[in-house]
Amino acid sequence: MAWECQRCGFFETSASARDFFLVEQSDIVRAKISGWIRDQYTSGSVAKVTLDTLNHVTSRPIPSTIERVNRLLLEAARGQEFLGERFDAEEPRFLAATYSANREDIDFIMSFLSSQGLAEYKTLGGGKNAEILPLGYVRVDELTRKSSDSVQGFVAMWFKEELIDTYAQGFEQGILNAGYNPTRMDRVEHINRIDDEIIAQIKQSRFVVADFTGHRSGVYFEAGFALGMNLPVIWTCHKDDMANLHFDIRQFNYIDWETIDELTKRLQMRIEAVLGPGPYKKSRDGLIG
Secondary structure (H helix, E strand, O other): EEEEEEEEEEEEEEEEHHHHHHHHOHHHHHHHHHHHHHHHHHHOOOEOOHHHHHHHHOOOOOOOHHHHHHHHHHHHHOOOOOOOOOOOOOOOOHHHHHHOOOOOHHHHHHHHHHHOOOOEEOOOOOOOOOEEEEEHHHHHHHHHHHHHHOOOEEEEOOOOOHHHHHHHHHHHHHHHHHEEEEEHHHHOOOOOOOOHHHHHHHHOOEEEEEEEOOOHHHHHHHHHHHHHHHOOOOEEEEEEHHHHHOOOOOOOOEEEEEEEEHHHHHHHHHHHHHHOOOOEEEEOOOOOO
C-alpha cells in the first residue's frame, strides 16, 4: 500500500505493517519511524516498510543532538532558491528530518542554532518565520561539500570471477552512461590497509552502488558506512538472491536485475533519477554539464 505524508514523504507498506500506521503510537516511536522514512525519501528511495523494518527501526536510538541540529540545517536549505530565504520551522517535515517527538524539540534545536549563530527565528508567529544565518550556510557547505563535487560512483559487490562481466558491462557501463566515473576497490592502486582505503574511497564518492548478490559481509559494511556519511546508496541484487537479503535492508528500493543489459539500463535510470545526469553524460551534441 502506498502512502504520502507531509511529515515523512512517500513510502510503501506491506499488508502486515499497514495496521501499524492506523493505530496511535507514542511520540518517540513516531519520531523514529518518520525520521527513517524521510531519510529514504530525501535520498531518492521509496521506503518499503515491513514489520521487520518497524521492529528494527523502533529499537534504534534517536540520533545524537549535534546530528539532529545538522539535520535541521540541511532540511531548511533543501530546495532553497536564494540565500536568506525564510523557512517555516513548523512544517511537519522538520519533525521527521530531526527525529523530533514534538514542537518543543524543534524549538530547542532552533535555540541551539541561534546560540551558535547558525539560524534563528525572525518572528514569534507562524509562517515562514526562520532564517539560516551566514555561518549556517557555511555549516551546510561543510556538511555537503565532501561528496557533492565528486563524479565518482563506488561499487561494492562480490569479487567473484563469474561476476567480472557483470561489473564491466553492467555496473561500470551503467555508471558511465549516467555521466559518472565508476570505481571498484580491487581496481584501485594503493599501499594502504584495505579497510582504510575502502573508507577513503567511499568518502571521496558521490554515491555508492551496493550489490548484495552473494551477500558478502563487506558489501553490508560499505553500504552502512555510506548511509552514515549521508551518501546516496543505490541498492541492487540479482533477482534469484533477493529472498536471502537480511531483514534490516529488505525495505530499500532495489534494482532486482536478471540480465546484464537490464542492469545497465535500470542502474543508469536510477542514478539519473536520484542524482541527475553526471558531468560526463553524453548527448547528441557531445557532453553536457
